[in-house]
Amino acid sequence: METYGTPRAFAAAAGTPYAAEAAAEIYRSGGNAVDAAVAAAAAVGVTEPLMSSIGGGGFALVRTPGGAVEVVDFFDVMPGKGLPPSAFGAGGRPHTVLLDYGAGVSSIVGGPSVAVPGAVRGWEELLKRHGRLTLRETLAPAVRLAREGFRLCRTSALWFRVAREVLALTEETRRNFYRDGRVYEEGEKMCFPELADTLEAIGEEGADLFYEGELGRKISAYVRKMGGLITERDLAEYRPEVRSPLTVGYRDGEIHTNGPPSAGGATLAQMLRIVAGYDLSALPEEEYVRVVAGAMRLALLDREERYADGSRNAEVVGKLLGEEHIASQRKKLFGPHTTHLSCADAEGYAVAITASMGYGSGLVVPGTGIPLNNVLGEPELNPGGFHALSPGERPVSSMSPTIVSSAREGVIALGSPGATRIPTAILQTILNVVDLGMPLGSAVLTPRFHAEGDLFAYEAGARTADLDAYGRVLVYEEPSMYFGGVNAVRRTPEGTFEAAADPRRSGGAAYA
Known part of the structure; x- marks a missing residue:
C-alpha cells in the first residue's frame, strides 16, 4: 500500500495492479511520470474493461517540475457535424436499459449514445507537451x-454482471465479453487480440490513424450504421483542449482541479471553500460530520440545480465560489463507470488522469476490439437532455483529477471514479491528510460517508452525526465501490514517495 522513508524516484497508483506496473515499467525504461501515466491509462483501458477505453475520453492534470499546473481536456464531444437535424434524437426511440446497480441506473446505449472519443488524441497531446518517449x-x-x-x-467482474444486458447488445460485443453463454468472471483470463493489433497500429502510425485514417473511417461507418452520429469530419476535427486548472487556496497550500466546463472539480472546490472556515482537527466528531456533510449537500445541490452545458459553466463557477455565496452556505450548515490513476516522479512531475466511457454503449467496432462510450446516453452528463448539445460541445462531467501543492504536505496527485461521489471521496482524502494529519494510505483507507439531498450513506466505522436529519440512511458494512476508488500518490517535502490504491476497487500501486 505505501512505503515511508525509502528513497525512490517514482510512484504510481491505478485502477488495476497491471496498470500501475505498466507505469513503473515505462518509468524504468527512461520515461517520466507523464509517459508512465499514458502507459497506465492505456493499460487500464485493457485490464479494467468498461471503466475506460480508447473509445472514451477523460481529463489529465499535470504539474511540471517548475510548479506550473495545466489541464489537458480530452473528454468526448457531441458528434454530428454536417448531419441534418433529422439525424439527431435517435428518431425519438433511443435504446434504454436499466442497469442492475443500486436502485437501478437508466442508461441509453447503442449507436446514438456514442460521443466522439478523445483518449488517443489526449495521450498524444500529453506526450507532445511533457513526455520523453514515443x-x-x-x-x-x-x-x-x-x-x-x-x-x-x-x-470489472462485478460491472460485467451489472452490464450483462449491454454486453449482449451485439454479436461482436458478446464475442469479446461473453464466455460459454455468460460474462467473464473474476480471475478468468481475458485476451483482446484485435485490440492489441489496434493499439500496436496506433503506436506505429500515431493518433491520426484513429482520427483521420482507416481506423477512423471504420469507427464512423460502424457508428453511423448502428444509428449513431459520428462523422469522419467529427473525428478529423477533434482536438484536446489545454486549460488552466481551477485553483483554490486551502490551509497553507493550493489545490488544483478540473475547471469548467466540468462541474466535478468546481464542486470539490466549493466544498473546500466551505470547510476552510472551520478548524476541522479541533471539532468533535458530530460537529466535524455536520460541517463536512453539510458542505457536501450544499455543493451537490448547486451541482444539480445550477450547472448547464458547455462554456456557460465558467460564469456559474465564478458565482458559486464567490465569498458572498460561500459565506451564505456556511450559515446554512447548522440550520461506476470511471477510473483514475496518479503518477509522480523525482524530477517534479505529478499527473492525475481520470478517464471514462460512461456505462458503455454495448458496441465494439468490428475487427478493432474498440469498446465505444455512451457518454451521450448518461443523463447526469447531459442536463439539457438527450442530443441537446451542438456538435463539438463537451458534456458536463464530474471527473475531478486533483493536485495538492503544499510546503508542509508536499505534492499529492489524486482522483476517483464514482459520479457524484467523486468530489466527496477526494474531499475526505484531502481533509484526512491536510487537516487530520493521516499518512496517505490511511487517508484513502479510512471509512467514508456521502451526503446528498436527503441521503446519508456511510461505511461502518465512519464518523456519523445527525442521522435523524436525513430521510434515507444507508450503511455499508464493508468498504464499498459506491464511495469511489481514490488512487493517490505523494511526493513528500523530504523527497520520498507514497502510493495508495483504493481497496474499494481493484487498484494497485507500484514504485520505481
Missing part, C-alpha cells in the same frame, strides 16, 4: 496485456 513505447505494455492476457479483477 506513443509506440508508452502503449507497449497495453499491447502486451491485450495480446497475452490478464486475469479479470473483482471490480
Whole structure:
C-alpha cells in the first residue's frame, strides 16, 4: 500500500495492479511520470474493461517540475457535424436499459449514445507537451496485456454482471465479453487480440490513424450504421483542449482541479471553500460530520440545480465560489463507470488522469476490439437532455483529477471514479491528510460517508452525526465501490514517495 522513508524516484497508483506496473515499467525504461501515466491509462483501458477505453475520453492534470499546473481536456464531444437535424434524437426511440446497480441506473446505449472519443488524441497531446518517449513505447505494455492476457479483477467482474444486458447488445460485443453463454468472471483470463493489433497500429502510425485514417473511417461507418452520429469530419476535427486548472487556496497550500466546463472539480472546490472556515482537527466528531456533510449537500445541490452545458459553466463557477455565496452556505450548515490513476516522479512531475466511457454503449467496432462510450446516453452528463448539445460541445462531467501543492504536505496527485461521489471521496482524502494529519494510505483507507439531498450513506466505522436529519440512511458494512476508488500518490517535502490504491476497487500501486 505505501512505503515511508525509502528513497525512490517514482510512484504510481491505478485502477488495476497491471496498470500501475505498466507505469513503473515505462518509468524504468527512461520515461517520466507523464509517459508512465499514458502507459497506465492505456493499460487500464485493457485490464479494467468498461471503466475506460480508447473509445472514451477523460481529463489529465499535470504539474511540471517548475510548479506550473495545466489541464489537458480530452473528454468526448457531441458528434454530428454536417448531419441534418433529422439525424439527431435517435428518431425519438433511443435504446434504454436499466442497469442492475443500486436502485437501478437508466442508461441509453447503442449507436446514438456514442460521443466522439478523445483518449488517443489526449495521450498524444500529453506526450507532445511533457513526455520523453514515443506513443509506440508508452502503449507497449497495453499491447502486451491485450495480446497475452490478464486475469479479470473483482471490480470489472462485478460491472460485467451489472452490464450483462449491454454486453449482449451485439454479436461482436458478446464475442469479446461473453464466455460459454455468460460474462467473464473474476480471475478468468481475458485476451483482446484485435485490440492489441489496434493499439500496436496506433503506436506505429500515431493518433491520426484513429482520427483521420482507416481506423477512423471504420469507427464512423460502424457508428453511423448502428444509428449513431459520428462523422469522419467529427473525428478529423477533434482536438484536446489545454486549460488552466481551477485553483483554490486551502490551509497553507493550493489545490488544483478540473475547471469548467466540468462541474466535478468546481464542486470539490466549493466544498473546500466551505470547510476552510472551520478548524476541522479541533471539532468533535458530530460537529466535524455536520460541517463536512453539510458542505457536501450544499455543493451537490448547486451541482444539480445550477450547472448547464458547455462554456456557460465558467460564469456559474465564478458565482458559486464567490465569498458572498460561500459565506451564505456556511450559515446554512447548522440550520461506476470511471477510473483514475496518479503518477509522480523525482524530477517534479505529478499527473492525475481520470478517464471514462460512461456505462458503455454495448458496441465494439468490428475487427478493432474498440469498446465505444455512451457518454451521450448518461443523463447526469447531459442536463439539457438527450442530443441537446451542438456538435463539438463537451458534456458536463464530474471527473475531478486533483493536485495538492503544499510546503508542509508536499505534492499529492489524486482522483476517483464514482459520479457524484467523486468530489466527496477526494474531499475526505484531502481533509484526512491536510487537516487530520493521516499518512496517505490511511487517508484513502479510512471509512467514508456521502451526503446528498436527503441521503446519508456511510461505511461502518465512519464518523456519523445527525442521522435523524436525513430521510434515507444507508450503511455499508464493508468498504464499498459506491464511495469511489481514490488512487493517490505523494511526493513528500523530504523527497520520498507514497502510493495508495483504493481497496474499494481493484487498484494497485507500484514504485520505481
